[in-house]
Amino acid sequence: xxxxxxxxxxxxxxxxGEYISSLNAVKNLKKMGSLPFKKSVTFFVGENGIGKSTxxxxxxxxxxxxxxxxxxxxxxxxxxxNSRLYDYISLDKGxxxxxxxxxxxxxxxxxxxxxxxxxxxxxxxxxxxxxxISLHELSHGEGLIALVKNRFRGKGLYILDEPESxxxxxxxxxxxILMKSLVKDDSQFIISTHSPILMTFPDSTIYELTDGxxxxxxxxxxEHFLLTKQFLDSPERMLKYIFGE
Ligand SMILES: Nc1ncnc2c1ncn2[C@@H]1O[C@H](COP(=O)(O)OP(=O)(O)OP(=O)(O)O)[C@@H](O)[C@H]1O
Ligand SMILES: [Mg+2]
Numbered sequence: 001x002x003x004x005x006x007x008x009x010x011x012x013x014x015x016x017g018e019y020i021s022s023l024n025a026v027k028n029l030k031k032m033g034s035l036p037f038k039k040s041v042t043f044f045v046g047e048n049g050i051g052k053s054t055x056x057x058x059x060x061x062x063x064x065x066x067x068x069x070x071x072x073x074x075x076x077x078x079x080x081x082n083s084r085l086y087d088y089i090s091l092d093k094g095x096x097x098x099x100x101x102x103x104x105x106x107x108x109x110x111x112x113x114x115x116x117x118x119x120x121x122x123x124x125x126x127x128x129x130x131x132x133i134s135l136h137e138l139s140h141g142e143g144l145i146a147l148v149k150n151r152f153r154g155k156g157l158y159i160l161d162e163p164e165s166x167x168x169x170x171x172x173x174x175x176x177i178l179m180k181s182l183v184k185d186d187s188q189f190i191i192s193t194h195s196p197i198l199m200t201f202p203d204s205t206i207y208e209l210t211d212g213x214x215x216x217x218x219x220x221x222x223e224h225f226l227l228t229k230q231f232l233d234s235p236e237r238m239l240k241y242i243f244g245e
Pocket of ligand 2: 052054192
């Protein structure tokens, strides 16, 4: 097991005017001082808007990735929507440096695909390392699996924001199988997710972000897992509860 990022810490004083200073996720991280990454896979889970993307984008930028996503070679920029949290955090890095890496930003898979096409026209053959087909000619889910299968080479740091959004349950299982062999090959993943399936990945840390704090939990203690299970165990009962019919 290789850990390339051992922890994230708030290291600077965030000015009052910055919206990130009022995010509970940021306040809670500040209170904790440091959030350790001890396993090859760390998940961030929690409600919409709690701050998962903000946090993992800041980690990715600090680790040297382009804010818009991609590998460390990518330097395109479209609408730069990232927050300035990266200015106020620091990463405690391991002694080994990752050989490979990729940052998959939830909103910019399309732009990453376009950038690969542009790079390929400048340097023909590059597309081969992505499976030989433009990611634009694949569906969203097919593109994601092709990216992980062909471009993630191991001994890498992979930061993924909601990778499940592209995937069917079967596709998600394919992703987990690919992740397992990448972990075996000394990779580290930091992932934000809403998927109760993905968060069952063995030997991982799950940080659940809530307004009250950042807690390390088991997958079957997360709000996502419990609510999904309640629903699947008895959809009729849940629907009656929700709609009051
Ligand atoms: N430019 C901005 N100005 C003000 N507030 C912002 C800005 N960008 C994001 N926010 C707020 O920061 C909070 C955290 O957003 P973030 O995208 O990190 O949430 P998230 O946990 O990733 O949510 P989701 O599960 O929906 O992806 C949200 O409440 C959002 O409205
Ligand atoms: Mg998000």
